[in-house]
Amino acid sequence: MQPGNHSQLPIFLLLGLSEKPEIQSVLFGLFLSLYLVTVFGNLLIILAIITDSHLHTPMYLFLSNLSLSDICFTSTTIPKMLLNIQTQSKAITYTGCITQMYFFTVFGLLDNLLLTVMAYDRFVAICHPLHYMVIMNLRLCAQLLLLTWLISVLGALPESLTMSWLSFCTIVEIQHYFCELPEVLKLACSDTFINNVVLYLVTGLMGFFPLTGILLSYSRIVCSVLRISTTGGKYKAFSTCGSHLSMVSLFYGTCLGVYLSSTWTHDSQTGAFASVLYTMVTPMLNPFIYSLRNRDMKRALRKLLCNTLSPQ
Template identity: 60%
Template sequence: MSWEGLVRPLYDKQHTCHLRYVEPKNVTRISEFFLLGLSEDTELQPLLFGLFLVMYLITLLGNLLITLAIISDPHLHTPMYFFLSNLSLTDMGFISTTVPKMLVNIQTQSKSITYASCLVQVSFFYLFGCLDSLILTVMAYDRFVAICHPLHYTIIMNPRLCGLLVLVAFFISLLDSQLHISMVSQLTFCTDVEIPHFFCDPPQLFNLACSDTSTNIILVYCIGAIFAGVPATGIFYSYTRIISSILKASSSSGRYKAFSTCASHLLVVCLFYGTGIGVYLSSVVSSSARRGSVASVMYTVVTPMLNPFIYSLRNRDIKKALQKFLRLHRVSKVGVYKNR
């Protein structure tokens, strides 16, 4: 491949000379990337395929059951469970953005992903990731109103406001997604690019691009500070007020009941943001991109899988709704067989 007008800074042992940078011309746009995955060891591929297939199916089944149980039980048609059903749908979309492609590549022993598919993956990854964060923020606000303003809860958290909050969260996530996709689409790659990850991660793409990415990196940090920092701040503020209100409760039973309504959500928040921050810190401390990809499994795969268990195991209403839904489903199947 020929390069015209590309001059990189050269550093001689005797002296340093600063040369101007000229944008490359006539660079052929690449048609595909290569995802190296979590490991290149061929003996580990069947184990990875089975492990991630099981985790993926558990995530889909668990979140789908919670969603169907909430829809089928009229007693769960409340703001808290409305947001929980949306969180479950978002988790299913989030994990479906990355894992199926990895499973297909392992099964077909192929590492390629087309340029267009990579852009689509980046778009949906940030759409569902940001939506996950915003719905957790909305759920924190719901708990704040329920505990700090219980007498006005039904007035404030009316169905119209709940729907509006989810809709606004979706459009903000869509904006975040489009900002990232526009930055990635402007990158120039010089040759076949091997991504040391199991999905198209923009920071990895920035490192592999041969065009100037300093502006893109600054924008990524700014966008991350806004779209992740603001929701995290909102959650922190809500729980500061919630804890303060709980401590002022006169009875220990009242404090326990108030805390129990927030425990599952608080655990999910800690898991989501804790694993995300852990991945960021591991990438800063360690220069190994492969270790970063292994760490990212925590918030892209493990967290969506654990959310249904956290909410179902600690929530009696969800348990009863799930039992009722499964019982009705079993009865309906028996009725169909008898009619035959």
């Protein structure tokens, strides 16, 4: 590709997971199914929490926001991919690409921060049970949620703004099914040093501090649980953290898997397939993890489904 007129907006082409025509219909059916399951599952979690007064607690308030974030997270990439397959078009506008990168980063950061807030909530519930409702009051919960949304919205700005400073060739072919920032940076025709610094800085800060918060919370939780004398008490305390621990392990495990795969292989196509893990699989499995491991959630979902399906 030869550099074109940089005063003219470039055309981005998303090459997707495969360019073979015979498997496009398979990919369309697979990703449409995964997307519908993700949206429907997370929407059920939100509705169950809203309609059941027993779930109007800090833990489920944070969970409903996580489900909303997961719906938005997958919606930034998958609908465009499905549209491109259906219309047999690979094009995405320059503005569309920058916008997709921004919102993808926003909801990725939001997922990360919400998991951190939920870890703090479990820490207070187990280590300070008698003061839980005093500490985790409505005002603090609202402030924590506002802070997570604000940090996510502002934290995604530096990467997107610095992207707008770059110049690209007239036609940019991205070996991915969405505009993933590292992949787009590789294709820039101008110097990307500042962009890479911003990328590593934001990723480092937004990865290190939330993960450190989660690890500190659970280190205190483990110490408190080990002081419980009865086996039943220990099991009950750990069971309240089981769902959240599963979600944390899935989120960081898939992100680490994508990072390692891209580091070891340097193959964009392999990285695109690995990205499916955290863009689709993790948001899809979160509702199943919480509904299968949580008795209150299962009861609320049964109540919601019965009320919905029963004749008036």
